[in-house]
Amino acid sequence: MDAADAGIGTELETRLGVIDTIERNDPSRRALSGADLSLFVGVSVVIALVGILVLAL
Structure with missing residues (x-):
C-alpha cells in the first residue's frame, strides 16, 4: 500500500x-414507504409495457 492508497x-x-x-x-x-415502492413499481411496469408496445408496432 503506497501513500496514494493511504490518502x-x-x-x-x-x-x-x-x-x-x-x-x-x-x-x-x-427509508422508502410502501406507497413510494408501489409508485416505483407501477411506473416501471407502465414504462416497460410502453416499450413493448413501441417495439411491437
Missing part, C-alpha cells in the same frame, strides 16, 4: 463519517 483510504473514512453524522437525519435518506 484515498483516509478520504473515504472522512466522507463516510460525514454521511454517518451530518446526513443521517436528512429526509432524502429515509
Whole structure:
C-alpha cells in the first residue's frame, strides 16, 4: 500500500463519517414507504409495457 492508497483510504473514512453524522437525519435518506415502492413499481411496469408496445408496432 503506497501513500496514494493511504490518502484515498483516509478520504473515504472522512466522507463516510460525514454521511454517518451530518446526513443521517436528512429526509432524502429515509427509508422508502410502501406507497413510494408501489409508485416505483407501477411506473416501471407502465414504462416497460410502453416499450413493448413501441417495439411491437
